[in-house]
Amino acid sequence: xxxxxxxxVGAGHRGVTHIEGFLALPDRFELVGLCDLDAEKxxxxxxxxxxxxxxxxxxxxxxxxxxxxxxxxxxxxxxxxMVELGLRHGVRAIAFEKPMATSLKEARAIRDLxxxxxxxxxxSHQQKYLTSMQKLKAIVDAGEVGxxxxxxxxxxxxxxxxxxxxxxxxxxxxxxxxARWVVGHVHGKxxxxxxxxxxxxxxxxxxxxxxxxxxxxxxxxxxxxxxxxHFWVDDRLTVYGTHGxxxxxxxxxxxxxxxxxxxxxxxxxxxxxxxxxxxxLQPLYLADLADWLDxxxxxxxxxxxxxxxxxxxxxxxxxxxxxxxxxDLPLESVGGGDLNERLRRELPDVPPLA
Numbered sequence: 001x002x003x004x005x006x007x008x009v010g011a012g013h014r015g016v017t018h019i020e021g022f023l024a025l026p027d028r029f030e031l032v033g034l035c036d037l038d039a040e041k042x043x044x045x046x047x048x049x050x051x052x053x054x055x056x057x058x059x060x061x062x063x064x065x066x067x068x069x070x071x072x073x074x075x076x077x078x079x080x081x082m083v084e085l086g087l088r089h090g091v092r093a094i095a096f097e098k099p100m101a102t103s104l105k106e107a108r109a110i111r112d113l114x115x116x117x118x119x120x121x122x123x124s125h126q127q128k129y130l131t132s133m134q135k136l137k138a139i140v141d142a143g144e145v146g147x148x149x150x151x152x153x154x155x156x157x158x159x160x161x162x163x164x165x166x167x168x169x170x171x172x173x174x175x176x177x178x179a180r181w182v183v184g185h186v187h188g189k190x191x192x193x194x195x196x197x198x199x200x201x202x203x204x205x206x207x208x209x210x211x212x213x214x215x216x217x218x219x220x221x222x223x224x225x226x227x228x229x230h231f232w233v234d235d236r237l238t239v240y241g242t243h244g245x246x247x248x249x250x251x252x253x254x255x256x257x258x259x260x261x262x263x264x265x266x267x268x269x270x271x272x273x274x275x276x277x278x279x280x281l282q283p284l285y286l287a288d289l290a291d292w293l294d295x296x297x298x299x300x301x302x303x304x305x306x307x308x309x310x311x312x313x314x315x316x317x318x319x320x321x322x323x324x325x326x327x328d329l330p331l332e333s334v335g336g337g338d339l340n341e342r343l344r345r346e347l348p349d350v351p352p353l354a
Contacts, residue, residue, distance in 0.1 A: 004093075004293055007033040007065045009058045009082065010073030011045040014097060018073055018124075019049055021282030028290040033065040058082070062089035068293070071095040075195050076160070080106050083113060083121070093120040093293055095286075099164045099196065100307045103338055104315045104331065111308040120292050121304035122285075125168040127250055128301060129284040132270050133169065136237065136248035136256075140173055144258035146243030148174065151214040154222045156234040158191040159198035159314060162250075163218035167310040169237050170206075170214045172301060177210040178309065179329045184317030186343065188219070188350045197340050199347060204317035216317070220353070225249065233273045252276065315339060322346060 006022050006029050008015065015036070022029045035055045036042040046054045055061035062070065062085065070086035070093070072078075079101050086094045094114065100123045101107035114121040127133060140148060151170050155162040171177075188200025201219030208214065217223065226234045230251060238247035246256035252270030271280075291298045309330075316327040318339055 001027065001290075001294065003028060003030055004068040004290060005030050005032045005065065006069040006071060007031075007035070007061050007067040008071040008073065009035045009061075010071075011036040011038070011041050012073065014124075015073040016045060016049075017278050017282050018071055018095070018286075019045070019051070020278050021286045022071075023049060024279075024283040025286055025290065028287065029069070032067060033061045035061045058085060059089075062086070062091070067091060069093045069095060069289070073097055076102050080109055083110050087113060087117055087119065091119070093122070093289060095122045095124065095289060097124050098168075098307075099160050100304065100311055102197070102340065104312065107308055107311045111304050114304050120289070120300065122289055122300045122302045123168075123304060123307035124285065125165050125302045125307065126281045126285040127165055128169055128172055129281045130248070130250065130252060130273070130276055131280070132248035132250075132252045132254040132268075133237070135254045135268075135270075136239065136246050137173060139246045139256050139258060140239050140241075144244065144256065144260060145239055145241030145246055146259065148212050148239050148241045150240040151212060152236075152238045152240070153214065153216045154225075154236050155218045156220070156222055156224060156231050157218070158194070158196075158200060158220075159202050159218045160191075160194070160196035161198075162232075162235050163198070163202065163216065163314065164310065166218070166235060166237060167216060167314055168302070168307060170216065171306055171310055173237065173239055174208055174210065174212050174214070176306065177208040177212065179313050179316075180207045180209055181326050181328045182206050182313055182316040182320055183326050184320040186318050186321040187347060189344060189347050191219070192340055192344050199318070199343055200350065202314075202317060202321075204320070206313055206317075226251070318343065 034051045035058045070091040072082045153166040184204035186199040186202045191200045201221045206214040233251035235250040244258040248254040252272045255267035292300045320327040
């Protein structure tokens with residue numbers, strides 16, 4: 001099997017997770033360069049992980065290393081320039097973090113650039129590799145809940161943090177069926193000041209072409225299944241079918257009532273998120289990228305086209321709330337406006353819960 005050369009921008013917490021994922025697959029990847037604006041952090045991470053070549057400038061790094069794979073782990077506000085930079089240097093694949101953009105116009109530009117140039121681009125919706133999510137997928141795909149009818153996704157964190165993940169997992173668990181229309185509600189401005197900006201709470205309904213309906217809740221009014229110390233993993237995906245239901249969460253738990261459970265509710269606590277993040281999720285995510293580079297038919301489950309459709313659905317939910325109407329998909333016009341600016345301008349202030 002071929003080995004692919006990788007250059008990465010970003011040496012923060014998630015950057016280190018990507019680095020360790022690449023290093024865990026020495027037969028598939030060679031990390032030939034690392035870049036970060038913080039010189040002290042860059043040296044510390046490079047020394048810890050044995051990375052010999054570092055740069056303060058991404059353009060210079062790509063010119064010097066000529067990698068096959070460009071991975072950037074940066075704040076959301078520099079997505080498109082990084083993609084364009086990778087394309088200028090002739091990379092074959094681009095891997096980056098969620099959310100894939102900060103506007104639908106930018107997301108579509110990224111999608112179109114990568115598809116038109118034949119670039120294999122992935123967005124790190126890596127939680128689908130959790131043992132709990134894989135168990136849920138196996139149960140649903142085996143027909144154990146019968147024909148799926150409703151999918152319910154809930155996240156305590158807000159849309160741009162975990163909502164983009166759970167929209168992607170909804171598409172994944174539903175076999176990639178496309179959305180026909182959406183209706184939504186949003187409110188709250190506090191999280192619009194975050195590095196991952198979005199409204200404080202979103203509630204939406206999606207009808208897919210295969211007839212399945214999905215309900216997505218993100219933010220502080222979403223159902224909570226854990227104590228407050230588990231805020232970042234208090235997220236759940238539930239599939240209801242004609243013969244039962246099954247759910248999985250970010251912290252490794254799953255449960256199901258199925259055709260073959262003999263009237264019992266099955267379940268398992270599983271390994272928590274923290275035990276799987278670096279040892280399982282990123283290596284599996286990156287191994288699938290290598291397989292896709294080997295073989296065009298092995299399309300990555302986190303491919304940029306699926307991520308774009310998830311982004312489009314979420315944008316549609318917000319537009320539905322602001323315009324008080326059903327929004328049909330695909331969104332033909334992306335316009336030139338910034339949705340988050342419109343949310344800042346039009347949403348009323350909402351006092352905190354007592």
